Amino acid sequence: MNHESLLELVNEMTLEEKVAQLQQLTAAFYRGAQTDSAITGPLEELGIDQNTVDASGSILGLSGAEAVIAIQKTYLENSRLGIPLLFMADIVHGLKTIFPIPLAIGASWDMELAEKSAEIAAKESAVSGIHVTFAPMVDLVRDPRWGRVMESTGEDPHLNSLFAKAFVRGFQGDDLKDPERIAACVKHFAAYGAAEGGREYNTVDMSERQMREYYLPAYKAALDEGCAMVMTSFNTVDGIPASGNEKLMRGILRDEWGFDGVLISDWAAIRELIAHGTAEDDKEAAYRAMRAGVDIEMMTPCYVHHLPELVQIGAIDEKMIDEAVYRVLHLKEQLGLFENPLRGADPVREKEIVFCEEHRNVSYELAAKSCVLLKNEDQVLPLKNEQKVALIGPYADSHDILGWWSAEGVKEDAATLGSALGAKMEQGKLMTSAGFSTKHISAEQLAHARELANQADVIVLALGEDSAMSGEGASRTNIQLPEAQIQLVQEMKKTGKKIAVVLFNGRPLDLHGVYDEADAILEAWFPGSEGGRAVADILLGQVNPSGKLTMSFPRSVGQVPVYYNRFNTGRPMDPAKTGERYVSHYIDSPNEPLLPFGFGLSYSAFSYEEPIFSSLEMTAEEPLRVQVKVTNTGEHAGTETVQLYIRDISGEVVRPLMELKDYARLHLQPGESGIADFTVDEAQLRYHHSDLTYTSDPGRFQLFVGPNSRDTLSSEFTFVTSFS
Ligand code: GLC
Numbered sequence: 033m034n035h036e037s038l039l040e041l042v043n044e045m046t047l048e049e050k051v052a053q054l055q056q057l058t059a060a061f062y063r064g065a066q067t068d069s070a071i072t073g074p075l076e077e078l079g080i081d082q083n084t085v086d087a088s089g090s091i092l093g094l095s096g097a098e099a100v101i102a103i104q105k106t107y108l109e110n111s112r113l114g115i116p117l118l119f120m121a122d123i124v125h126g127l128k129t130i131f132p133i134p135l136a137i138g139a140s141w142d143m144e145l146a147e148k149s150a151e152i153a154a155k156e157s158a159v160s161g162i163h164v165t166f167a168p169m170v171d172l173v174r175d176p177r178w179g180r181v182m183e184s185t186g187e188d189p190h191l192n193s194l195f196a197k198a199f200v201r202g203f204q205g206d207d208l209k210d211p212e213r214i215a216a217c218v219k220h221f222a223a224y225g226a227a228e229g230g231r232e233y234n235t236v237d238m239s240e241r242q243m244r245e246y247y248l249p250a251y252k253a254a255l256d257e258g259c260a261m262v263m264t265s266f267n268t269v270d271g272i273p274a275s276g277n278e279k280l281m282r283g284i285l286r287d288e289w290g291f292d293g294v295l296i297s298d299w300a301a302i303r304e305l306i307a308h309g310t311a312e313d314d315k316e317a318a319y320r321a322m323r324a325g326v327d328i329e330m331m332t333p334c335y336v337h338h339l340p341e342l343v344q345i346g347a348i349d350e351k352m353i354d355e356a357v358y359r360v361l362h363l364k365e366q367l368g369l370f371e372n373p374l375r376g377a378d379p380v381r382e383k384e385i386v387f388c389e390e391h392r393n394v395s396y397e398l399a400a401k402s403c404v405l406l407k408n409e410d411q412v413l414p415l416k417n418e419q420k421v422a423l424i425g426p427y428a429d430s431h432d433i434l435g436w437w438s439a440e441g442v443k444e445d446a447a448t449l450g451s452a453l454g455a456k457m458e459q460g461k462l463m464t465s466a467g468f469s470t471k472h473i474s475a476e477q478l479a480h481a482r483e484l485a486n487q488a489d490v491i492v493l494a495l496g497e498d499s500a501m502s503g504e505g506a507s508r509t510n511i512q513l514p515e516a517q518i519q520l521v522q523e524m525k526k527t528g529k530k531i532a533v534v535l536f537n538g539r540p541l542d543l544h545g546v547y548d549e550a551d552a553i554l555e556a557w558f559p560g561s562e563g564g565r566a567v568a569d570i571l572l573g574q575v576n577p578s579g580k581l582t583m584s585f586p587r588s589v590g591q592v593p594v595y596y597n598r599f600n601t602g603r604p605m606d607p608a609k610t611g612e613r614y615v616s617h618y619i620d621s622p623n624e625p626l627l628p629f630g631f632g633l634s635y636s637a638f639s640y641e642e643p644i645f646s647s648l649e650m651t652a653e654e655p656l657r658v659q660v661k662v663t664n665t666g667e668h669a670g671t672e673t674v675q676l677y678i679r680d681i682s683g684e685v686v687r688p689l690m691e692l693k694d695y696a697r698l699h700l701q702p703g704e705s706g707i708a709d710f711t712v713d714e715a716q717l718r719y720h721h722s723d724l725t726y727t728s729d730p731g732r733f734q735l736f737v738g739p740n741s742r743d744t745l746s747s748e749f750t751f752v753t754s755f756s
Pocket of ligand 1: 092219298299504
């Protein structure tokens, strides 16, 4: 259907039908999914009638080709105008082939593989009848108390923007009519990751400049890549809840950025304007959300109950509703639903490709690249063939490694670390003490663990958070491992054996009781369907870990928020001069995090030579070329992510001590050298000034290169302009 046909269709719709098209409901409301009797409950609870359901525009949370086909067919039989339903779901890191959580994918710094994971997620979703995914989540995060940091790719706006683009490309491909692709919905607009105290759904308040500099870039990057939809966030932005925030939604998203796609509220976020205190009732909530430009209302009935009346009394211009309806119909048109309402749903093909070996192999590869080696004293890792290993802890045999938002993923399909190690190690070399809960270890379990540890050459402790301890609604004030596990580490330490810890968790942890005690630590996050195998292969040395943290690990929760691109302050603390009182510091902790952004070890060792500059002056016309020679001085082939940071030494506003501007991943054989070849141009020096203009200034800059944001080689260059 072309533009005119869509406009004609909108004009054929009654006001009630238009408003119903903006309603999104779960499958429980629809005939064809279950017996009709089951529908009355949800209808009554939400206070809507069957006519509204029969004219509703979209459904969320359902997948499965047969179920989608059944509902779509039944729905169209009862639809006056034959407008097909849109099916949307949370496919954040896989449908059934579950990939590592996004915070883990972030640690891979591998955009091609991130894109591939989204492409596979799209393929499995499309054949299962899904049209739109509520992903990528690109909220910048600096507070590990927040449970949803697991959904983000981290604390850096540049890296998050690259991942946002990669995920959108993977989900959407080049044409939304491709039955193996799905539309993406970037979320949560905006700045949900900055909730005060890391407390879920809490207030967000920051300057517009701060928001534009750090929190908005990744959403914009997703939209620049053609992302079809945006989802509002639950939080306030400058005192106004996002779902009722005209300045944010109409001002920035639509007018300034030119986004003309569908804007959907988060679950019940329109009605929540009442709880926030910017709406007296559902009617005012509907008014504010429509004024803000929110097209689809997810799971509350403010629009269907009140928009017709608001139009009749002249409070809302029907044109505004027509525009919203047009955007929804246009998305359906882009997806090819008018030609084929069943689109890619195919029960036969679904069985062939969902969770197929090819997909699981990609999940394995991404898990292997997402793990981060945090510590490795005396080369405790990789394990040696001749060693007897005691594998102990709640994650020794746990299938609970898919993480939150694991959609149709089946935990039992995930090979455990223990079974993966057992399949690869010599008979009799692996002893396992498992069956622990993450929060409690019995005296008998402890005794058994001690017994195995005493027989072993090396202990592998598989520890972590329960998967429900991160994700939505899982903020924590204490971000340490559960106490029982810290006790287990203490007990194992008493045996005097070398200890390698593997962590399964959804956030940076406070590693008190673990970091100093362990000889080696591998961060595995929630590594997905093939995570057990990937972690086992890393422990056995068949894979050389290459992940790099994209979110700082604090020494304690008291440091939070702690992030690498911080400001210097007027009284910076000189780490070499401890004891100074009147400097920006704590009296009971260093300022620096335990493990910085970009950190990750390898079984190899990489040496860096001083960077070579094409010049120490750059202009807008003559970018800087910087080459860094890196040599693998270890005995294992490995991949090093060479990072390039810049500091603007003096700006019109304070500028961070360093900002990631580029990186290069070098795969080097033992003894081999490679060159990381960077170009720094004027655009990379731009920032938001106090008047919000986004420009660069002439002046002195520091440039840093290194394996992370702490251990760098630094040089200085000058950016010269014609009037500097
Ligand atoms: C949830 C989440 C959002 C998700 C939506 C639909 O509350 O905030 O990320 O897409 O509801 O499940």
